[in-house]
Amino acid sequence: MGASLRDIARLAGVSVKTVSNVVNGYAHVSPATRAKVEEALSRLDYRPNLSARNLRQGRTGVIALALPELDSPYFAELSRFVIDAAAELRWLVVIEQTDGRLDRERRILDGVRDHRVDGVILSPIAIGADELAARTDDTALVLLGERIHDGPADHVAIDNVRAARDVTEHLIGLGRTRVAALGAEDNAASGTAPLRLAGYREAMAAHGLPETVAKVERYRRDQGAAAMAALLARPEPPDAVFCFNDLLALGAMRTVLSAGLRVPEDVALAGLDDIEDGRFSTPTLTTVAPDKAQLARIAVDLLKRRIDGGPGALPREVGAGYRLMVRESTTGRGGGGAAR
16 A cells, blocks of 8 residues: 555644645645655655546546547657646546548547547547537547637647748749649648648749649658659659658658659758658758647647636637758758758
């Protein structure tokens, strides 16, 4: 059996109530008394019964993180940061994969299977703002990503239009005049692709350059490779390509190199997401690096506010930062570094 609050109080020479105040982080305890209690907690290796505490508060201490693809390096890295941020609050995280399917996202919004959770962080792909507004489940909810802006729930994302414009401007600034965009999607009225395409188009229009847009079905390496092959087969192939994520860029890079061309001398390539693979590819990949740790922390903080304060407050839109990481795929060896 572990030490009880009564054991701690006896060793520290204080009341059980005082020990409880220290354990629960209440401020109205003198520094000297707090020090005595903390020493007793350490000596007796006290472990709080979080399950009992959560039940008294009507909570489980568990949240759900629902993502489209768990095998995507971006979402895998983001998951780690969410778990780290949640751990600071002594929360456990249940991870659900939606595959971007409407039925699975609806199931998340209606309640995460048989789990009782205090809140949900969801990266939606298929669900829309209208369906979200019609939701009847009152579990605290925060949205990640680009699918729904100004909707009926708290939302955190980077500025994808600006990020895409920045990386396209970088390619143009290298003197490239045939800059293509790789990653547009059919029937994508909202979400990642339209926003990144808008940023690309803004930069191209500002310099009076013609657009070349390659479409894909999914943001995967094989899709990037195939779309790059189609671009190289054009009468005037691009001398630079902005790929809408790093997996597309890595697939595109393979196609360029397999064709006997050089990166970046013949074709400069850039992506978006800053996954670890791109830092170790040959050449290393220029990309936009969303602040994943900040995205995760903001999402968890917003969720905590909802859990603590209830559903009354108006939904919040919160932006996270990003950096343009200039590496070998656009500047060659020796030209890399963080641009902003």
